[in-house]
Amino acid sequence: MRHAFERWFAAWGQFAYRRAWLVILCVLAVTGALATQVPNLEIDTSTEGFLREDDPIRVAYQEFRRQYGRDDMILLAIETPRVFDLGFLEKLRALHQEIESGVPKLQEVTSLVNVRETRGEGDELLVRELLADWPQTPEQLATLEARALANPLYRDNLLSEDGHVTTIVIETDAYSSLGEVSDASGDFAHAESVTPRPFITGDENGEIVSALSAIVERHQGPDFQIFVAGGPTMVDHLSRAVARDMQRFTGLALLAIAVLLFALFRRVAAVILPLVVVILSLITTLALMGMLGTPISLPTQILPSFLLAVGVGDSVHVLAIFYQRLRAGDDKQQAISGALAHSGLAITVTSLTTAGGLFSFLTAKIAPVADLGVFGPVGVMMALVFTIVLLPSLIAVFPMRAPREARSTRPAFTQRILVRVGEFSARHAVSVLLVWTGITALSVFGALQVRFAHDPMSWFPEDDPFRVANEFVNERLNGTMFLEVVVDTGQENGLHDPELLRRLDEMRRFALGFQKGDVFVGKTVSPADVLKEIHQALNENRREFYAIPDDRELVAQEFLLFESAGSDDLEKLVDSRFSQGRMTLKFPFLDAIQYGPYLDVLEAHFRELLGDRAQPRFTGLLVMAGRTIDAVIYSMASSYVTSFVVIAPLMILMIGSIRLGLLSMLPNLVPVIVTLGLMGWLGMPLDAFTLLIGSIALGLAVDDTTHFLHGFRAHFELSGDAVAAVRETLATTGQAMLFTSLVLSSGFFVYMFASMDNLFNFGLLSGFTILVACVTEIFLTPALLTLFARPARALGASHAEVSR
Numbered sequence: 001m002r003h004a005f006e007r008w009f010a011a012w013g014q015f016a017y018r019r020a021w022l023v024i025l026c027v028l029a030v031t032g033a034l035a036t037q038v039p040n041l042e043i044d045t046s047t048e049g050f051l052r053e054d055d056p057i058r059v060a061y062q063e064f065r066r067q068y069g070r071d072d073m074i075l076l077a078i079e080t081p082r083v084f085d086l087g088f089l090e091k092l093r094a095l096h097q098e099i100e101s102g103v104p105k106l107q108e109v110t111s112l113v114n115v116r117e118t119r120g121e122g123d124e125l126l127v128r129e130l131l132a133d134w135p136q137t138p139e140q141l142a143t144l145e146a147r148a149l150a151n152p153l154y155r156d157n158l159l160s161e162d163g164h165v166t167t168i169v170i171e172t173d174a175y176s177s178l179g180e181v182s183d184a185s186g187d188f189a190h191a192e193s194v195t196p197r198p199f200i201t202g203d204e205n206g207e208i209v210s211a212l213s214a215i216v217e218r219h220q221g222p223d224f225q226i227f228v229a230g231g232p233t234m235v236d237h238l239s240r241a242v243a244r245d246m247q248r249f250t251g252l253a254l255l256a257i258a259v260l261l262f263a264l265f266r267r268v269a270a271v272i273l274p275l276v277v278v279i280l281s282l283i284t285t286l287a288l289m290g291m292l293g294t295p296i297s298l299p300t301q302i303l304p305s306f307l308l309a310v311g312v313g314d315s316v317h318v319l320a321i322f323y324q325r326l327r328a329g330d331d332k333q334q335a336i337s338g339a340l341a342h343s344g345l346a347i348t349v350t351s352l353t354t355a356g357g358l359f360s361f362l363t364a365k366i367a368p369v370a371d372l373g374v375f376g377p378v379g380v381m382m383a384l385v386f387t388i389v390l391l392p393s394l395i396a397v398f399p400m401r402a403p404r405e406a407r408s409t410r411p412a413f414t415q416r417i418l419v420r421v422g423e424f425s426a427r428h429a430v431s432v433l434l435v436w437t438g439i440t441a442l443s444v445f446g447a448l449q450v451r452f453a454h455d456p457m458s459w460f461p462e463d464d465p466f467r468v469a470n471e472f473v474n475e476r477l478n479g480t481m482f483l484e485v486v487v488d489t490g491q492e493n494g495l496h497d498p499e500l501l502r503r504l505d506e507m508r509r510f511a512l513g514f515q516k517g518d519v520f521v522g523k524t525v526s527p528a529d530v531l532k533e534i535h536q537a538l539n540e541n542r543r544e545f546y547a548i549p550d551d552r553e554l555v556a557q558e559f560l561l562f563e564s565a566g567s568d569d570l571e572k573l574v575d576s577r578f579s580q581g582r583m584t585l586k587f588p589f590l591d592a593i594q595y596g597p598y599l600d601v602l603e604a605h606f607r608e609l610l611g612d613r614a615q616p617r618f619t620g621l622l623v624m625a626g627r628t629i630d631a632v633i634y635s636m637a638s639s640y641v642t643s644f645v646v647i648a649p650l651m652i653l654m655i656g657s658i659r660l661g662l663l664s665m666l667p668n669l670v671p672v673i674v675t676l677g678l679m680g681w682l683g684m685p686l687d688a689f690t691l692l693i694g695s696i697a698l699g700l701a702v703d704d705t706t707h708f709l710h711g712f713r714a715h716f717e718l719s720g721d722a723v724a725a726v727r728e729t730l731a732t733t734g735q736a737m738l739f740t741s742l743v744l745s746s747g748f749f750v751y752m753f754a755s756m757d758n759l760f761n762f763g764l765l766s767g768f769t770i771l772v773a774c775v776t777e778i779f780l781t782p783a784l785l786t787l788f789a790r791p792a793r794a795l796g797a798s799h800a801e802v803s804r
Helices: 002-018 020-035 056-068 086-102 138-150 202-219 231-265 269-292 299-327 332-363 367-389 391-397 413-427 429-447 465-477 498-513 527-537 552-564 592-610 621-655 658-663 666-682 692-719 722-753 757-788 795-803
Strands: 074-079 106-110 116-121 124-129 165-172 225-230 481-488 523-525 580-587 615-619
Touching (some): 002 391, 020 269, 020 367, 020 391, 056 481, 056 615, 056 621, 074 202, 074 231, 086 165, 086 202, 116 527, 124 527, 124 552, 165 202, 202 225, 202 231, 225 231, 225 465, 231 269, 231 299, 231 722, 269 299, 269 367, 269 391, 299 367, 299 692, 299 757, 332 367, 332 391, 332 621, 413 429, 413 722, 429 666, 498 580, 592 615, 621 666, 621 692, 658 757, 666 692, 692 722
Antiparallel strands (some): 074 165, 074 225, 106 165, 481 580
C-alpha cells in the first residue's frame, strides 16, 4: 500500500509540473472566490460566547434577556471631593445629557440627575426624579444629600458609602438593529411565527463604547475623575485586543518563518513558495469561518499564526528532498516527482496526527475551543492539500538558479551534535530512562498542584485603564458582576403574596450577611425593595414603615399605585402577570472558580427559604462565568483523552507495529506532563487558553516521532543494530526535526508579544512544550528503542521483533 501511495504522489508531481499554469489558475480561482467571505468574519469576546448555543445555562440566560433586557450595564464611577456640590452636580448633568444625546442604542441612563425617588405627600404617592427641583442653596443641598444617603436603593449603586463617588448607570439595548421589522398593519396574529431578533452585535457594542469613550474624555478632570467599567466595556476591550494582537501575531509569525526558511535553504524560492502555500491555506480557512458564521473569539485568535507555523512544515519536507535530488543531478520535474513520492505519505500522516490533536477539541464544552476543533484540522489539511496540489506547480514556474555542489561532505555542526546525543542515549539507555522517569515523577507532582481559573480581569496588565477602573469600582462600590435570580411562583399575581415577598427580603438579608472567602454580595435589588419603598412613602415617609405589608390586597394596590404614578421601573423586576420576579445581586469581580462554592450554599438556602411558594433560577453573567470553569475542566479531560485515542491508532498504522506505536506515544506524553508540572510549580493557572497546550503539543510532537521511527525502522531492519540505527536516523532526519521544532516554537513564542497576560502564558508554555518534545525525541526515544527494539538472538530475530 505504501508503494502504491508513493507511485500516486510521483504521478501527481509529474502532472502538476506539466500542467502548472492550469493548476495555479484553478487554485487561485477557488481561493479567490472563497476569499470574498473573509470580510464576514466577526469577533465575539462575550462571556456567553464561551458556551455552546445549546448549553442549558446559556439558553436560560438568553430567555432572561428576552424577558428583562440586558443585565450587563456600563458603569461610570465618578470620584470627587464632594458629590453634593452645585458645581459638581452641574458637571454631572452636562455629562448625563451628552451621554443621552450622543451614545447610540441606549435603553436608559440613570444617575443622581434623573434617579427615581418615591415619596408621599399627604395621601398622594409621588414618583419623580430626585433632582426634579434643582437645588439652589446650601440648605437645599444638605437636605438633598440627607435624603439620598438615607435611601437604601442608592447606596453602593449610585452613591458610595463615603459620599465621594457617584455613578452613571448606562443600560444599552439588548437587541441588534439587524432584523428589525415594522408592521404597519398592526396585525399581531402571526407574532409567534416571527423570527426572534438577534442580540446586540460586537460591532454595535463597539460603537456604543467608542462614542461613550469620546464623551468621557471631554469631561475628565482633576475633581471629576471618571472610571468606565462593566461588561460591555470589557467585551469591547477584549475585541480590540484580539484584532490588534491577531495582526501582530500573523506578522511576527511570517517574519520568523521567513528568517528560518532562508537560514535553512539559503534560497529565495524556498522562502516565497512555502509562504504562498500557507497564506492561501489560511485565507481559505478564515473564509470558511466567515461563510459558516463562526466568529473569531479569544481562543480561536491563535489560528492564523498557528496555521502559518504548522502548515509550513509540509512544504519544508518536500523542498528538502527536492533540493537534495536537484544536487544529485535530477531535473526539476524529476526532483519534484521524487520529492512527492518520498515525502507525500509522511506529510499526509503527520498532517492527520496534527489534525487529530486539534480534532480532540471538538468535544469541548467551551464553544470557541470546539470551533478550534473544527477549523484547526481544516486549516492543517488545507495546508497539506495546497502543498501537494499547488507547490509542485509553483516550483515548475518559479525561476531557480542551478544548485551548487556541496563544498564539504562533513556533516553540519548541529547534525554532529544530534548524532552524538542520540548515540549517548542509546548506549546509556537505562540511565537515561531513569533520569527521565525522575523528571516525569517530579512533573506529575507539580501537575497535581495546577489550579483551574477563569479571571478575564487578570489577563490585562495591572496599569490597564479598564482593569484599573474595574478594581476601583470593586473597592468603592462592592463589585461589577451580577447574579440574577428569577423567582417563579407559577401562578398569576403570585408576587402579591406578602409571605413570599418577606421571604425575598429574608433572602436579601442572608445574601448580604454571608461571605465565603473573598466572595460576598455587595448589593441586592428585588420587587420586595420597591414595595418597601412604596409602603414607607404611603405612610408619611416614616422609617418604621420600610417593610412588607401584611395584606395581599394592600400589596396589589400599592404596586398598582406605583405603576399609575408613571414609573416603569417594575417592568425590570417582574413580568406582566406578576407571576415571576427578578432579584439582582452584585458581586465583586473575581476569579470565576471562587463563585461556585458560594453559589451552591446560596442556592440551597434560597430554595429552603422559598419552600413550595416559588422556584429560584440562577442565571446571569456570573453563573455563566462559573459554568465556564466546569467547561474548562471537562474540555481538558475530554480533549486529552480524545487526542490520544485518535493519534495512537494513526501511529500504529504508520509504524506497522502495535508495540512500537504505543511505545512511541511515551515521548509525546512526557512534554505535556512536564509542562503541566512547570505550571504547578510556578503557580500558573489552567484556563481556556492553557488547556489547549496539551492536545496541540501532542498532535505536533508525533510529527517528529513519525519521521524518527520511520527512519529508525528502515535502518534497524537492515543492520539489527539499534545504536547504529539511531545514529543513521539522526544523521538523515535530525536537522529537519530540529528545524521544524524551531519553526513551531517560534510560531508560539510570538504570542509572548500579546497585550494580554493569558496569551503570553499560552505562547511561553506552548513554545516550551514543543522544545521539550524535541529534546525528548533526541534523548528519550533512542533509549526506549534501544531497550525495547533490541533483537533477542540474531538479525533474523530482530526483523521479526520490529515487524510485530
